[in-house]
Amino acid sequence: MTSVYPLEVKIQVPNGDEWNQKTGLFINNEFIYSDKKELIEVENPGNGTTICSVYLADKSDVNKAVRAAKNTYETEWKHFSGQKRSNILLKIANLIRKNSSHLADLEALESGKPKNNNAIGDVLHTADVFEYFAGLAVTAKSGRTIETEPSKFTYTIMEPYGVCGAVIAWNFPCSTFGWKTAPCLAAGNTIVVKTSELTPLSALYICELAKEAGLPAGCLNVTCGKGTTAGAALSEHPDVMKVSFTGSTNVGRIIQSSASVNLKACTLECGGKSPLVVYDDADLEQSIKWAAFGIFFNKGEICTASSRIYVQDTIYDAFLKRFVEYVKSTFVQGDQFTEGVNVGPQISKAQRDRILGYIKTGVKEGARLLTGGSTPENLADSKGYFLSPTILADCNQQMRVVKEEIFGPVVTVSRFHTDEEAIKLSNDTNYGLAAYVFTKNLERSQKFITGVESGQVFVNITFAADYRVPFGGYKMSGRGRELGEAGLAAFQQVKAVHINLGATL
Incomplete structure (x- = not known):
């Protein structure tokens, strides 16, 4: 009789935890084999090894x-x-x-x-x-x-x-x-x-x-x-x-x-391609910290990622300088079970390679690569799918990295002049899942809230999904x-x- 893959396997992780993991389909309160008994391997993106297979x-x-x-x-x-x-x-x-x-x-x-x-x-x-x-x-x-x-x-x-x-x-x-x-x-x-x-x-x-x-x-x-x-x-x-x-x-x-x-x-x-607008009256340090969290949390694999940053021209250079410094000093990559690591690997090699392709295209189209764009040096020999937090500056609306959802730790930074331009740039997308604005001016924030085409608007904060609050988007971000x-x-x-x-x- 041909052996079949078990419906339960033991799994152990680097921190010593172990448990029995079910691998079958769960139907009618039972874990069962699929009819064709076809399997797929589940991979650990931190080292490229197989965790187990499931039906x-x-x-x-x-x-x-x-x-x-x-x-x-x-x-x-x-x-x-x-x-x-x-x-x-x-x-x-x-x-x-x-x-x-x-x-x-x-x-x-x-x-x-x-x-x-x-x-x-x-x-x-x-x-x-x-x-x-x-x-x-x-x-x-x-x-x-x-x-x-x-x-x-x-x-x-x-x-x-x-x-x-x-x-x-x-x-x-x-x-x-x-x-x-x-x-x-x-x-x-x-x-x-x-x-x-x-x-x-x-x-x-x-x-x-x-x-x-x-x-x-x-x-x-x-x-x-x-x-x-x-x-x-x-x-x-x-x-x-x-x-x-x-x-x-x-x-x-x-x-x-x-x-x-x-x-x-x-x-x-x-999907989403969410804008983050920083007005010249915003708290610069707080806007930088929230902007970084908004794109690099969950290694950028988040539909509401603040992946398009628009900064008012009067503070653009100051923002960029501090933003790069903060990102370089704050985010630590490595194995997902290592203490102090706050950015893990991308979900798969295919996804990491797709993101690298976008970065290459962005630079070719004229974006300025300020940091990231490759695997960190300390993880160069790793078999995991790591990619450093990446900042592309001086971007424009015609670039693919600005128009398309990358779904990774890559952010584009562009400048704007007027309040009206900020709203226009924010709406220049097929998506409308989330929008972020940083300002101390209540009237300015209200104008942005009513003008932006998005299912969710966050003022002086990034991604903050709350189970008590409706979540969803406009336009091609869903219904x-x-x-x-x-x-x-x-x-x-x-x-x-x-x-x-x-x-x-």
Whole structure:
């Protein structure tokens, strides 16, 4: 008999932690082999070695997961009270906190995030998300009464869609899993999640915690698969009534097109090329620190990265000088489990090479490379996918590095003259996910807020996603919102009820 890869393997990380990691598909509360038993290796981008392999799902596996989700929705989950759903979600939140160190190990291991100042924050944020939506679950189906004629009683009910699909990204595998799964279950739906084939491990670990928390079999199903197979099967499936996606704009287009087969509802959180404007009255030191954090946090692999900086001409040279000094002195690269490291490796060799190609193109088009642009000297012999934080100055709107999402630790810096020009430059993009402005002038900030075409605006601060606040974009950055009350509403549909209290024809 031919041996097959096990459904559980032991994993150990450099800090000495070890645990048994599930490798199968999670369907109906069981870890199982995929039908074709096809495997994919999960890589540690810090050293290029294989962590383990996991089973890849195809259409038949997705069909199996959807059947399980539909059966549980019809027979169990939709009949649960809001309080009962809330209790289970709260248990999941507590179990994530209890196991946060292992989950942070996984986040660091498979995505390259430094464990102690990046990965652990993502995990604890995920626990907060489950806890928040546990609170909203209690009254999730509540609607409102609407005053109409005296002879009518009119009200609304918030109802779940049924079976929902989620396609999550590799850059925040734990967080995006929570952003979709928690509100979906809180609203009374069941869910089938397709993880990225690059980072499936944290989601599989949370499945164990969900089972331990008492989540009924079939409520949560997780498959690892390629977008062209498992992703397509999920977005096209006629029994999936809602799909939530996080990833590139190009794939978002495909998801929306596939979802049209049964007009399923879509939430699409896609790419970004977010502007950061520094006015001449801003606190220079603080704007420099926040700007650096906004692009180099999570090694630039973040859709809301402040990747286009616009500095008013009167402070442009002073900003650049201090910005370069700060970046060189602040960011330390290395293995994601090494104390003091705050910038890890890129997710893959292909992604690092893609970023290097953009830097080369930027310089060719006239950008001035001030720092970065290569692997750090101390890591030159490393087999990891490291790339130094990179600053390209004197950029213009025609450059590819300004127009296209690079998704790495590369920032462009340009100058502007007037307030009107700052807003015009900020809006000169197909994206509209986030925008950042630094000024001490309240009127100036309000003018920017109302003028910029973006789903989120941050004043004197960079990336600050909060589970209580709606998250989403304008234009090609997507549609719909996640997090906050809007995140719950995204997994609900409104039913209007009209009751005749005595009117006759």
